[in-house]
Amino acid sequence: MESGRSGPAEGLRGLPAVHRLLGHPAVRAAAAGPAAGWATAVVREVLEDERRRRWQGEEPRTADELAALAARQLQALTRPSLRPVINATGVVLHTNLGRAPLAREAVEAAAAVAAGYSTLEYDTGSGGRGSRLEHVRHLLRRLTGAEDALVVNNNAAAVFLVLAALASGREVVVSRGQLVEIGGSFRIPEILAASGARLVEVGTTNKTRLSDYEAAIGPDTALLLRVHTSNYRIIGFTASVPLSDLVALGRRHALPVVDDLGSGLLLPPAGPEAAGLASEPAVRDSVAQGADLVTFSGDKLLGGPQAGIIAGRADLIARLRRHPLMRALRCDKLVLAALEATLRLYLDPEAARRQVPVLAMLSRSPEELARAARRLATRLRRALGPRARIRLAAGESQAGGGSLPEVPWPTTLVGIEAPGLPAAALAAALRQGEPPVVARVQDQVLWFDPRTLLPGDERVLVDTVVAALDRLGPGA
Numbered sequence: 318m319e320s321g322r323s324g325p326a327e328g329l330r331g332l333p334a335v336h337r338l339l340g341h342p343a344v345r346a347a348a349a350g351p352a353a354g355w356a357t358a359v360v361r362e363v364l365e366d367e368r369r370r371r372w373q374g375e376e377p378r379t380a381d382e383l384a385a386l387a388a389r390q391l392q393a394l395t396r397p398s399l400r401p402v403i404n405a406t407g408v409v410l411h412t413n414l415g416r417a418p419l420a421r422e423a424v425e426a427a428a429a430v431a432a433g434y435s436t437l438e439y440d441t442g443s444g445g446r447g448s449r450l451e452h453v454r455h456l457l458r459r460l461t462g463a464e465d466a467l468v469v470n471n472n473a474a475a476v477f478l479v480l481a482a483l484a485s486g487r488e489v490v491v492s493r494g495q496l497v498e499i500g501g502s503f504r505i506p507e508i509l510a511a512s513g514a515r516l517v518e519v520g521t522t523n524k525t526r527l528s529d530y531e532a533a534i535g536p537d538t539a540l541l542l543r544v545h546t547s548n549y550r551i552i553g554f555t556a557s558v559p560l561s562d563l564v565a566l567g568r569r570h571a572l573p574v575v576d577d578l579g580s581g582l583l584l585p586p587a588g589p590e591a592a593g594l595a596s597e598p599a600v601r602d603s604v605a606q607g608a609d610l611v612t613f614s615g616d617k618l619l620g621g622p623q624a625g626i627i628a629g630r631a632d633l634i635a636r637l638r639r640h641p642l643m644r645a646l647r648c649d650k651l652v653l654a655a656l657e658a659t660l661r662l663y664l665d666p667e668a669a670r671r672q673v674p675v676l677a678m679l680s681r682s683p684e685e686l687a688r689a690a691r692r693l694a695t696r697l698r699r700a701l702g703p704r705a706r707i708r709l710a711a712g713e714s715q716a717g718g719g720s721l722p723e724v725p726w727p728t729t730l731v732g733i734e735a736p737g738l739p740a741a742a743l744a745a746a747l748r749q750g751e752p753p754v755v756a757r758v759q760d761q762v763l764w765f766d767p768r769t770l771l772p773g774d775e776r777v778l779v780d781t782v783v784a785a786l787d788r789l790g791p792g793a
């Protein structure tokens with residue numbers, strides 16, 4: 318470090334000593350408890366970073382600021398990062414908020430196997446080794462109508478396993494209208510490339526005909542892949558090939574037809590509002606129309622834990638089960654327990670619509686949602702008095718998770734406006750709540766959609782709003 322220049326070297330001299338920061342009240346408070354043993358390391362890191370910053374000529378931070386930084390890092394060690402939030406957005410399958418909330422039965426099943434040993438790979442009849450795939454196999458066969466089924470980590474893994482096991486080094490024919498990207502990282506061309514299969518695109522973005530598929534089939538063709546365009550629709554002058562025609566073509570050429578359904582509806586929600594679901598392909602229909610394999614998510618419209626389900630022909634499922642990737646993509650016991658319990662609810666459609674939260678939320682009638690909105694509005698008015706203006710408005714919820722992009726789900730929204738406080742500032746304050754409340758901002762108003770509020774959320778939401786307005790000060 319050369320001398321003669323002030324600036325950086327000058328700044329370095331003012332750096333507080335480690336013991337001084339450790340003795341700072343903010344750091345001492347944060348280091349009480351389980352993070353105590355980590356305080357020195359955290360303080361050293363903060364000082365190291367500050368030394369580098371000063372050397373680069375950045376504005377020096379005060380000892381108080383450095384102590385606050387270290388305290389925040391220590392608190393972050395002990396405070397849960399992955400924690401519950403209240404979803405007041407009305408987006409039922411909100412991928413960033415963890416997609417499907419689980420049914421109580423699923424939570425209990427996961428908890429029951431979590432804390433102890435289980436029959437994960439144990440056959441109680443023989444006392445020997447069993448298969449973790451057995452637990453959901455029989456339920457999936459009944460519920461989908463398929464010969465056999467298996468489960469992996471998510472639907473992306475399901476598609477990947479199918480392609481790697483059945484098409485590696487060979488060609489897969491896909492319509493140009495179905496080369497989807499879902500959620501920013503699942504892209505059909507990339508998954509295909511990663512699996513070792515070669516993509517053969519047919520047709521155009523808006524029109525693909527059976528003859529296009531037929532012309533693309535050659536000696537290297539391994540399978541025909543259909544992908545549900547979950548998160549968008551091509552409208553106007555369009556043509557796509559019905560699954561049954563694709564299946565007939567596959568049969569003529571002895572090629573498996575794989576149908577990536579994405580959401581994979583097992584059972585439509587109740588009521589006329591669910592009519593929009595007609596555009597969402599049901600797993601059972603796809604199997605019945607002869608798809609050799611169908612792939613779908615466990616945590617989209619099915620309403621279970623994150624998982625990817627593959628259902629279809631027994632001989633193909635057997636090949637997937639034997640593939641080395643199966644070991645890398647398999648799910649753990651908590652997921653399998655939750656999935657099994659969720660699927661069991663589907664044995665009784667009425668029970669499923671009541672008890673699988675995703676189905677229950679999408680089955681809620683506009684009248685019921687209007688009542689819930691009025692109840693929430695009353696509670697907010699009572700708790701906030703003149704500090705905020707509460708109003709109701711007709712609006713729409715969304716299925717989310719890349720499902721049913723064009724289907725409106727009518728709801729009643731509860732709007733909140735606090736004088737002198739921009740809606741975005743209130744939204745930010747609610748996100749900092751305990752628990753965080755996530756809502757929608759539209760037309761300078763913050764809106765809550767009661768559709769995605771779970772039992773017990775309403776009271777907590779009201780408390781969080783009160784606390785946020787208290788924090789924002791008397792002006793609010």
Ligand SMILES: *Cc1c(COP(=O)(O)O)cnc(C)c1O
Pocket residue numbers: 471472473474476497499500503544545546547548577578579580613614615624625718719
């Ligand atoms: C959502 C989706 C996927 C990815 O499923 P994950 O369970 O999120 O991995 C794949 N294909 C389609 C058509 C989808 O909609």
